[in-house]
Amino acid sequence: MGSACVRSSVVYLLLSLYIVCVGPPALAIAVLFRRPALPVVLGVVAVRLARWILGIRCRVEGLAHVVGDRPAVYCLMAIAAQVPIVPIAIRGGRAAMPKRSALVRPVVPDACIGPPIETSGMTADDRDRLMAGVRARMETMLASR
Numbered sequence: 615m616g617s618a619c620v621r622s623s624v625v626y627l628l629l630s631l632y633i634v635c636v637g638p639p640a641l642a643i644a645v646l647f648r649r650p651a652l653p654v655v656l657g658v659v660a661v662r663l664a665r666w667i668l669g670i671r672c673r674v675e676g677l678a679h680v681v682g683d684r685p686a687v688y689c690l691m692a693i694a695a696q697v698p699i700v701p702i703a704i705r706g707g708r709a710a711m712p713k714r715s716a717l718v719r720p721v722v723p724d725a726c727i728g729p730p731i732e733t734s735g736m737t738a739d740d741r742d743r744l745m746a747g748v749r750a751r752m753e754t755m756l757a758s759r
Contacts, residue, residue, distance in 0.1 A: 625664050629660055629663070636660075637656075685745050689748070690738060692744075693738060696734050697733065698732050701731065701748050701751045704723055706723035726755045728752070
């Protein structure tokens with residue numbers, strides 16, 4: 615516990631220094647050269663730096679998964695807690711901010727909330743089957759609208 619506290623404190627201090635040193639010049643450059651994405655990119659770099667320094671990983675039932683593998687982690691957490699997964703399908707997000715665009719456009723998203731998918735009695739071995747079921751349910755919800 616002590617080493618994790620020290621490591622978190624060091625990362626906090628390093629990220630604070632990063633923000634203080636990089637933030638103001640980045641904002642000035644973004645305003646002067648009309649590059650609104652620059653502060654966002656530098657923020658992403660800061661988060662990835664913190665993840666790398668801390669070595670953040672999600673561990674559920676002894677299985678290590680990288681944070682970027684969110685569907686697998688969510689399914690494993692639901693299985694570990696034996697709670698249902700409620701699928702939510704959202705349409706319209708791509709229209710709000712197309713790929714490689716720094717501008718966010720105003721849109722009215724469409725959300726559909728599906729019935730819960732039970733995980734009671736499942737084990738970590740059922741993760742792939744559960745992920746496929748959630749994905750199929752969401753695709754059905756999007757196709758029905």
